[in-house]
Amino acid sequence: MTDHNFWGLLDITYIYLGGLGVGAFFVSAMLLLLGRNDRTHFTVARYGAFLAFVAIVAGGILLPFELEHPFRAWRVYLNFAHGLRSPMFYGAWFLVIFGAISFFYALTFMRRGASAEDDLARGRKVLAWLGLAFGLCLGLYYGVLHASLAARPLWHSPVLPLMFLVSAYMSGAAGVLFLFAIFHRKNSDAEVEKRFVRRGHQLLAWILILAGIQAVLVFLYVLFANAFGSGDQSAAIQILLPGGAFATQFWLWAVVLGILVPIVLAASFGVSRAERAPVPWWVAVVVPLCVLIGGYVMRYDIIIAGQITHPMGL
């Protein structure tokens, strides 16, 4: 089985970390832009800014190890003559641009005394908008890279880029919520603390919405391949359906643990108690862990199973 895995754990981890970076930036930028000049928005946005940069750098460090000739990678960036049809050409540029944006964005939070109303506020917001745009491109690229390959019927689905993107945003929200749960200390000012509590519920609500969207996308992905796809696609998707080699881990880990458990917990402890009590500590830890593990397993299953399955007949 492993004979076919030209793209293995390194690729999966790189794509996962890239997605986590894109998602963390998305959450950070949305909090910053929606929160106007609120201090609690700014504080939580800072977690996202740091997580985005760390994740994208970690993923970027892994990438050269996946290439057989990493010192020739510069050729990708200069290949304007022939690279315009290659998803990887765009992906390489998106990664560098988004990496640079996330670096400068994180830098604006690092300054001593940085606040929502400091003299960098305007530049920070410009970077937030740019990072949202390039993060969207990079988040979609990870799926497009696979979905563009007709020779891999399990990947060749228009739903896949959206699944990877939504999973990236979910992971980002989960990562920020996790950091918030670990590092946030109760504020002495009751009014400020009340707003911090709302931020926790806000993150949980975003995870709930994104997980709901992801559940629909998984359903559409399976439906399109199984019912409406080509013979090759419907043959390939059997590997994820009951009886298939990857069925148990896909449905149990990626769908139940990664999507359904967060939906149930977020609906139970997030939305319904939004104004009453803080998100319980264990929920703010368990939900992110479920999302992060589920997101990794989802990518693992699809990328590995996509290389095991192949066109049928000759």
Added chain:
Amino acid sequence: MKDSNSKPDISRRAFLGGGAAVTGAGAAAALGGGVANSAVEGGAKKHYVMVIDARRCYGVQACTVACKAEYKVPLGENRSWVEEIEKGNYPNVTRSFLPRLCNHCDEPPCVPVCPTGATFKRDEDGIVVIDKDVCIGCKSCIQACPYDQRFLNEDTHTADKCDFCIHRVSQGLQPACVEACPSRARIFGDLNDPDSEVSRLIATNKVSVLRPGYGTEPNVYYIGADHTGENDHYAEFSYVDVKTNRRFAERR
């Protein structure tokens, strides 16, 4: 001056100014002493194709061995191989063979995905090649080929596959597999030449290509090929066994 015995430079730059390698091929063929390939004589644009008459193939694997020897292909990999198909229920049984190699498609899916332009289709003869000095080993092209013809060469750490023996063809010789085949099941030539054997065979026989539904427009044509797949026993309710003779046990 370029040594006529040296391997041709397969960089894009060499192609742009590289007509000389082709025009000198006729003379090189005489020196080479092999079967001259009339298709490469003259400066006209070529359209190299291979016709495989599967009725003539009896699975001796001479082509597989010749290819391995020609390129020192790493252990466990093949640029070309012969698959065996056994099917039917006694007494209606058949055993046939299907030689496989890169199809040098007119619409090769491996080319656009390459982020560096290392893999490309040559304008002058349609051969899909890999520039090993440019390939970064990202494996995109390996994933993009619907025939799984590409592999990662563990010696060069680049993508690898059949190149129609470009170093032989450019000197007027036949590809190694064609020359080694004892039953003349493989015929190589220029489809743009209406008098070539491949043109005649394609015009006078019912030919097929592999996985035409992928729109790749392959340039390897089969006569009398058995396209039965390993899963077709479900449909035919009869015994089907496909032996790939390749690292991958299942047919890809």
